[in-house]
Amino acid sequence: MDTIEFMPVTLQDRQTIEQYTVQFAPRDCEFSFGNLFCWQEIQDTHFAVYKDSLLLRFTIQGKHIYTFPIGKQIDQSLCNEILSLLPDAVFQAEESVLKQYCDKSFTITPHRDFFDYIYLRENLATLKGNNYQQKRNHINKFKSLYQYDFIPLDSTLTEKCISLEKEWRLHHNQEDQGSYNAEEKAIYKALSNFDELQLIGGAIIINNTIEAFTIGCPINANTFDIMFEKANSTFDGIYSVINQEFIKHIPEQYTYINREEDLGKEGLRKSKLSYKPYLLTPKSTASKL
Numbered sequence: 001m002d003t004i005e006f007m008p009v010t011l012q013d014r015q016t017i018e019q020y021t022v023q024f025a026p027r028d029c030e031f032s033f034g035n036l037f038c039w040q041e042i043q044d045t046h047f048a049v050y051k052d053s054l055l056l057r058f059t060i061q062g063k064h065i066y067t068f069p070i071g072k073q074i075d076q077s078l079c080n081e082i083l084s085l086l087p088d089a090v091f092q093a094e095e096s097v098l099k100q101y102c103d104k105s106f107t108i109t110p111h112r113d114f115f116d117y118i119y120l121r122e123n124l125a126t127l128k129g130n131n132y133q134q135k136r137n138h139i140n141k142f143k144s145l146y147q148y149d150f151i152p153l154d155s156t157l158t159e160k161c162i163s164l165e166k167e168w169r170l171h172h173n174q175e176d177q178g179s180y181n182a183e184e185k186a187i188y189k190a191l192s193n194f195d196e197l198q199l200i201g202g203a204i205i206i207n208n209t210i211e212a213f214t215i216g217c218p219i220n221a222n223t224f225d226i227m228f229e230k231a232n233s234t235f236d237g238i239y240s241v242i243n244q245e246f247i248k249h250i251p252e253q254y255t256y257i258n259r260e261e262d263l264g265k266e267g268l269r270k271s272k273l274s275y276k277p278y279l280l281t282p283k284s285t286a287s288k289l
Contacts, residue, residue, distance in 0.1 A: 017054065020071055113261060157203060158188075161213045216246075
């Protein structure tokens with residue numbers, strides 16, 4: 001009988017994984033190789049190639065969560081086979097995908113806190129129209145108050161970015177420190193392997209100090225993932241500035257920008273909605289009754 005062999009994601013697996021994700025991945029941030037690698041230890045991320053399709057496995061709160069397969073030829077027969085080989089698995093995908101391939105023995109549950117926010121690159125780069133008047137006001141105020149430079153990020157700036165991230169955490173010490181500890185590890189892993197992962201990043205410099213930085217990478221051929229974004233919020237408007245400046249430097253082939261989920265945090269949800277998303281990716285899970 002066939003089995004599906006899952007292996008931990010390493011740097012050496014990038015080419016293998018991206019031969020599927022670049023062509024076939026949905027716009028979900030889980031499929032960006034940067035995320036897969038940087039969160040590998042935290043989420044125990046594994047992958048498998050089965051009959052020319054790619055599956056991912058994460059461990060969330062002690063439970064394995066699997067993505068549905070992606071590849072050139074995904075059909076009901078292949079999905080039935082995978083479902084039979086992973087009989088007790090919990091699968092995550094868009095609700096429409098789960099309904100297409102899972103029968104009535106599965107319960108499908110939406111998870112709003114994990115919906116990805118997808119934006120049009122052009123909207124975030126130009127901020128044109130009445131919807132973005134407030135964003136433009138924030139940026140104009142920032143530019144009137146501060147002299148700044150936007151520079152590309154590279155691995156030589158690792159320690160300066162980590163220093164900013166630690167400073168940022170001091171101002172959020174009443175919040176969920178467990179998730180912030182995990183994020184700090186993922187950020188450090190991204191910066192420490194910046195060149196090998198071929199990440200793209202940018203930073204705002206004020207008075208020779210990094211006061212904001214952002215890091216991202218492609219998900220597929222037309223969607224770019226904003227993995228991390230940190231800023232010193234004592235500079236009013238700095239988040240709007242780093243967001244727009246970075247988007248303008250992302251290669252134009254990426255029509256869509258994924259700014260990931262809000263995790264149910266009220267302030268984060270409000271901020272992400274204020275940028276008028278093109279769509280929210282409706283993630284759900286399917287599990288046996």
